[in-house]
Amino acid sequence: MPVHKRRYRSGETVWYFDFNAPGSTRETRNRITESGFATKREAEDAEAKRRIEEQETHELAKAGGPIDAPLPKTLATLREEFFRQHAEEKLAPKTIERYREQAAYFDPELLKMAITEITPLHLGREWTRLLKSGGHHRRTKAPRPLSAKTVRNIAGVLSSVFGRAVRWGLVKANPVSDGEPPVPKKHKGIALTPAQQALVFQTATGPWCLPMFLEMSAATGARRGEVLALRWSDI
Incomplete structure (x- = not known):
C-alpha cells in the first residue's frame, strides 16, 4: 500500500505516500515520497495525482520529446x-x-x-x-x-x-x-508425397542437424527462415 501513517514523538500524526517511480528497477530504484497530509484521504488523492504526473513524465522521456512538440505534417x-x-x-x-x-x-x-x-x-x-x-x-x-x-x-x-x-x-x-494496391497472383502449392519425404530424410547428408531441420520443415510447413530462427524454448 503506497499510503502510510507516521506518528511523531510529539504526538502529531501525519500521512504520507511512497511508491517506485515508473521505469524503476532493482538496480536503479527511484522512490517518490511526500509527507505532511492530515488525513488518509488527502494522502491517497495526492498520491494518485502524483502517480499520473510521474507516468506522463516517464512516457514523454521515452518518446524523446515534449507533449507540445509540433504535430507531424508530412x-x-x-x-x-x-x-x-x-x-x-x-x-x-x-x-x-x-x-x-x-x-x-x-x-x-x-x-x-x-x-x-x-x-x-x-x-x-x-x-x-x-x-x-x-x-x-x-x-x-x-x-x-x-x-x-x-x-x-x-x-x-x-x-x-x-x-x-x-x-x-x-x-x-x-x-x-x-488506393487499390496490387493483388499478388496465387500459385498452386507443391508438396512432396509421404514417400518422397521419406526418401529425402533417408538420403540427407551433411550437418548433424539437417535431418531435424528437414523433419521440422515437413511437420510444420514453416519457411526456411522460420525454422532456422526456432529456439528450444519455442519447441
Whole structure:
C-alpha cells in the first residue's frame, strides 16, 4: 500500500505516500515520497495525482520529446512518429525491422507531401512506380521491378501509418483503403508425397542437424527462415 501513517514523538500524526517511480528497477530504484497530509484521504488523492504526473513524465522521456512538440505534417514526419510512438512501444523488434525496410521504399517526393493532401490517386501512382522500378540490383544499383506481393506489403505498412494518423486525429480517412494496391497472383502449392519425404530424410547428408531441420520443415510447413530462427524454448 503506497499510503502510510507516521506518528511523531510529539504526538502529531501525519500521512504520507511512497511508491517506485515508473521505469524503476532493482538496480536503479527511484522512490517518490511526500509527507505532511492530515488525513488518509488527502494522502491517497495526492498520491494518485502524483502517480499520473510521474507516468506522463516517464512516457514523454521515452518518446524523446515534449507533449507540445509540433504535430507531424508530412508523410516523412508521420512515418517517424509512427515508429517512435507506436511501433517501438507495441511491436516486436523483428516486426519493426521489417516495417522499416518496407517503409524505406516510399518515394522521396511522396514523403515530402502533406498527409492531408495525399489521395488514393497519389498512392496508385506510387504502386505503379514500385512495380516498375521500385527496387534496385545489389551490384549495379540499377532500378528493377518489385513483385506485387512486396508492393502490397509496403502498402500494408503505409496503411498502418495512416491508420494510426486517423486515431491521432491528424487525418479524417485512410487513403490506402481506396488506393487499390496490387493483388499478388496465387500459385498452386507443391508438396512432396509421404514417400518422397521419406526418401529425402533417408538420403540427407551433411550437418548433424539437417535431418531435424528437414523433419521440422515437413511437420510444420514453416519457411526456411522460420525454422532456422526456432529456439528450444519455442519447441
